[in-house]
Amino acid sequence: MRSVREALTASRRAPLLSILGVVTIAFSLFAFGLFGLVAINIRKALEQVEERVEVRAFLDDSADIESVAAAMKDIGEFPEVARVEYVSKEQALERARKEMGEFADVFEAGVLPASIEVYLRSGMRDPTTVKSIADRIRTYHFVDDVRYGEEWVEKLYRLRNIATVAGLALGIAFAAVAIIIIGATIRMTVLARAKEISIMRLVGATDMFIRLPFLIDGLVKGVMGGLLALVFVWVANRVVNEYFIQTIFFSREMIFLGVVGGAFMGVLGSLVSVGRHLRRV
Amino acid sequence: MIRLTDVAKDYPRSGTALAQISFEVKKGEFVFLTGPSGSGKTTILKLLYMDDKPNQGEVWVNGVSSTTASGREISRLRRRLGIVFQDFRLLEDRTAEANVRFALEVTGAPKATIRAKVSRALTQVGLASKATSYPRELSGGEQQRVAIARSLINDPFVLIADEPTGNLDERATRGVFQLLRDINASGTAVIMATHDLDLVRRSNYRTIELNHGRLVFDSAESPLSARPSDETMAEIEAASDTRENA
The missing domain is CATH 3.30.70.3040 (Alpha-Beta Plaits)
Incomplete structure (x- = not known):
């Protein structure tokens, strides 16, 4: 309870920093989401073609x-x-x-x-x-x-494999960028509160106690960034649907996974940056 | 209660900070740690509150050994220590009262007891009337008193003070020093690093003197003379003069 309050206080004290954090997370997840959308649509198209094999x-x-x-x-x-x-x-x-x-x-x-x-x-x-x-x-x-159109079948499969590998590689790259960005924004909060943290350690607060508000902060930022990114991706999808081609959107499970992914990245990012700070001081 | 056995500390960049340091501090004792700047006073204090670990030897504080202590044990130990610095280390955006309360809150103390403890600690340091003042509204001496109140809040068995009067004028110095004596009189041990030789001379407390990371004098070991040698005394004074003039 205290940790939640602390996390909220931290956001209230530096609202601009927090907004910046959420927006950067949203943008990196947006890029991730756009790629995901392209990937599932390619997959879907391939499935349709494949049915004709x-x-x-x-x-x-x-x-x-x-x-x-x-x-x-x-x-x-x-x-x-x-x-x-x-x-x-x-x-x-x-x-x-x-x-x-x-x-x-x-x-x-x-x-x-x-x-x-x-x-x-x-x-x-x-x-x-x-x-x-x-x-x-x-x-x-x-x-x-x-x-059976030997060449055609082989080409189709090669295309699909390339799409899968590229999707995976880019997905990992985007996730890494998102984690680094979240880590950096949490790090700014950590640095802004470095004195507070050093006093907490001196009077005997445990590392977990010190870490928890930041983890919650990361979690909340990750979820908010994830939701914001979802809105961006949804709008982008609508625009493409309206003016270009018919596409499919993420399923409910995928959306849930995406937001959970955002939360996970937020927690991981803050864990890394707070952990590094605590080891140093 | 506190025991250092053959302690050595090296830093990768600055080299040897301490070598072959051994001494004991008993319950309720008042000990001065003196020596020129860079002699290792702060390093010893850091080892005592286990902010750092020795490269050699053992620091033993109230049952916690530097060789085996876990992070959690160190946190628990610090709740029984009072730590005070030259630069006060108060949070500027909180009142005196909130600064003192902070030490209790972050250690998960039961809420019901906090208010009474805080007001008792502030009364003890003579600042009950300034509970709602922010650090910037207080004098240096008052800020240090708030820091001391914060360090007392968990009833420490020892107060570790690193140059607590280093930033204070003479009058404030006397006041803070008297406060430390009172705290000691009520049974809490005090280990105070200082290069204020007037303070050391005026009082008759045990004095441990360091030079270049070595223990050069311990008045508990040399009962014939309770004062550091004139030679090192001059060195200390010269060092502190240089600093004052700089």
């Missing part, structure tokens, strides 16, 4: 319908496979005509082969899995050719 097996004209049905049943039981669909020659023609529009007339019945389309479960669409499925399907004697 499929393996298509073109069938020999001589393929008899029973063995194809048996093969489809087999393939459908692969653990990686979500569903299997049969596309007859007629359906293939119809689809092609629809896609080609004005050139629809070029196609004649019998030009396009029948095929089976294999859709994979999510999480099973990485290049290695896709390739192994394709190879297995290729072993059926009535399968003429298997296509």
Whole structure:
């Protein structure tokens, strides 16, 4: 209780410093949040693209319908496979005509082969899995050719990995900057109260007792900075949505995690700077 | 109660601050710590309130040993010590009363007892009427009295004073010194670092003299002469003269 009061008194005594602290925390978390938003949107877009990863097996004209049905049943039981669909020659023609529009007339019945389309479960669409499925399907004697856009799948995956690593690296960098900034603003408060702290130590206050108000100060600043950053990110997201592209916003859990993250950074920052000060004097 | 055994202290930059220091202080004793500036007086006091640890030897204060003391033990020890400095170390933005109360509040003393203790301590130093004054409204002597009241608030068994009269004029010096004597008379030990040789001469208290980090004289050990040698006395005076003229 005393610590809370002390923390509040400290903020009241140096309101400008406190506001500055909260705003800097907010800005660093804002940068962090913006990146996070970009990251989740890239992820979302990739997921949508990924859903279209499929393996298509073109069938020999001589393929008899029973063995194809048996093969489809087999393939459908692969653990990686979500569903299997049969596309007859007629359906293939119809689809092609629809896609080609004005050139629809070029196609004649019998030009396009029948095929089976294999859709994979999510999480099973990485290049290695896709390739192994394709190879297995290729072993059926009535399968003429298997296509799954090898290069395309690999590129997609590389892009996703780059996005994940970049997101992680930048996220850590931003978090580090936020912790340093919080540490610095708390340090200013610590220095402003250096005399008070030295007297507290002389009369026998424990380090924890001295530290607690600063930790609470850091916590409150972290949470406030986090909430402010949330408002900034939300506004930024609205603007992008309004004038540029459709984006998704953080889920409730993510927002909660972000604010908790702010609080954590605040506490960590103040822990570092107060700890350093207490060791020195 | 207080025992230093073969204590040495080196600082990485300034070199040896203390070497081979051994002495004991008994309960209720009054001890002067004298010597020219830089002789190690302040370092000894710092070791006593365990703001620093010796590189060698042991400082033992009321059951707490410098070799084993934890942070918590040191905090507890300091609650039983009174510490006073030349520059008073009062918080400028608080009244005399709040400054004294501060020492109780930050050690988690029960609220109910604080008010009575504070007013008793201020009365003891003769400042009951100035409880609501801020440090800047008080004279140097009065500020030092507030600092002493703060140091007395936890009923210390020893008062450690580092040049407590160093910033005061003669009249204030006499007043503060008399206050320290009264405190000592009521049973609290006093260890006072000073280079005010008049004070040392006028009173008949035990005197420990330091020079270049070594203990050169302890009146408790040399009963024949209760005064530092003339040689070192001259050195001390010369040092303090130089400082006054500077």
